[in-house]
Amino acid sequence: xxxxxxxxxxxxxxxxxxxxxxxxxxxxxxxxxxxxxxxxxxxxxxxxxxxxxxxxxxxxxxxxxxxxxxxxxxxxxxxxxxxxxxxxxxxxxxxxxxxxxxxxxxxxxxxxxxxxxxxxxxxxxxxxxxxxxxxxxxxxxxxxxxxxxxxxxxxxxxxxxxxxxxxxxxxxxxxxxxxxxxxxxxxxxxxxxxxxxxxxxxxxxxxxxxxxxxxxxxxxxxxxxxxxxxxxxxxxxxxxxxxxxxxxxxxxxxx
Numbered sequence: 001x002x003x004x005x006x007x008x009x010x011x012x013x014x015x016x017x018x019x020x021x022x023x024x025x026x027x028x029x030x031x032x033x034x035x036x037x038x039x040x041x042x043x044x045x046x047x048x049x050x051x052x053x054x055x056x057x058x059x060x061x062x063x064x065x066x067x068x069x070x071x072x073x074x075x076x077x078x079x080x081x082x083x084x085x086x087x088x089x090x091x092x093x094x095x096x097x098x099x100x101x102x103x104x105x106x107x108x109x110x111x112x113x114x115x116x117x118x119x120x121x122x123x124x125x126x127x128x129x130x131x132x133x134x135x136x137x138x139x140x141x142x143x144x145x146x147x148x149x150x151x152x153x154x155x156x157x158x159x160x161x162x163x164x165x166x167x168x169x170x171x172x173x174x175x176x177x178x179x180x181x182x183x184x185x186x187x188x189x190x191x192x193x194x195x196x197x198x199x200x201x202x203x204x205x206x207x208x209x210x211x212x213x214x215x216x217x218x219x220x221x222x223x224x225x226x227x228x229x230x231x232x233x234x235x236x237x238x239x240x241x242x243x244x245x246x247x248x249x250x251x252x253x254x255x
Contacts, residue, residue: 002028002044002074007051007060020078020114021050027118027159032125034158039227040130046072053082064201069124076121083117084109090175090202098178108171115160116168122155131231133238143246145188146234149211153219154227156212169216172209179206188214188255189245214247214255 004025008014035041049060056066056077066077066086077083087109091102132147156165176184183203191207215230223229237249247253 003047005047005049007049007055009052009055013052017050017078020080020117023114024076024078024118024121028121028125031118031122031155031159035126035129039126039154041125041128042130043128045069045074045125045128048074048076050076050078052079053077053086064204067120067124069127074121074124076124078117078121080112080114080117083120084112087112090205101174101178105171105174108167115164119152119155119159119168122159123151126151126154131235133235143189143238143242145191145207145211145214146246148191148208149213149215150227150230152208152212153215169212172212175202176206176209176213179203180210184210187245187253188247210255214250214252217252217255218250 004021006014006021008017032041032044051060053066056068056075057064060075061068066075066082068075088106091106127147132150156168160168179202183200183206188207188210191211218230219225219227233250234246237243237246245253247255
């Protein structure tokens with residue numbers, strides 16, 4: 001059982017979001033069972049700290065994304081409106097010229113629901129499965145794209161409806177199209193722990209979108225939806241000493 005800690009500044013704040021926390025907790029229990037039964041979740045994090053975006057990104061951490069995990073604790077804002085604002089903020093100050101596309105993306109982010117917020121929480125729990133051999137190491141400067149992309153893919157594929165999943169993938173691909181020319185001039189293998197020090201939030205999130213696109217290509221297009229086949233190949237690369245960049249090993253350098 002994962003202990004829950006509520007880090008709000010008043011009882012009123014907690015009461016405002018108690019229903020969202022209840023929904024997310026119930027959904028997490030079902031997702032946890034799926035990971036235990038199919039994806040080698042053996043050791044749970046000890047706690048979930050529920051808080052708001054400001055505390056998540058300034059008090060508990062300097063990471064600009066209001067959801068993250070370490071070996072023992074998941075920090076998470078359950079507030080749907082804060083996630084709407086977070087995603088909309090990715091488009092601020094970027095000077096992008098794709099007006100029609102930006103309008104479409106904004107409309108999508110303004111309409112996200114608790115289901116989409118749950119994908120974020122499920123992503124954090126997925127980091128705890130045993131199928132990632134070097135999880136929670138302090139410095140990770142190669143192949144982090146595989147873990148982050150797989151956590152995104154599984155948390156979305158296993159919890160969203162097919163319509164929701166396909167719509168989200170379309171949005172992420174549009175975001176890649178918009179932001180990769182400005183921020184994506186490096187191979188995915190360079191996505192490492194230092195990537196979180198970038199100034200632009202969009203440049204940070206681009207790493208996740210690119211990683212997820214690569215994982216979806218591998219699972220759905222190359223291996224007919226067989227997630228474990230992809231994991232087995234990853235373990236083969238890892239156990240043989242990472243003799244080549246992982247993107248070369250999988251043939252996904254274009255992402």
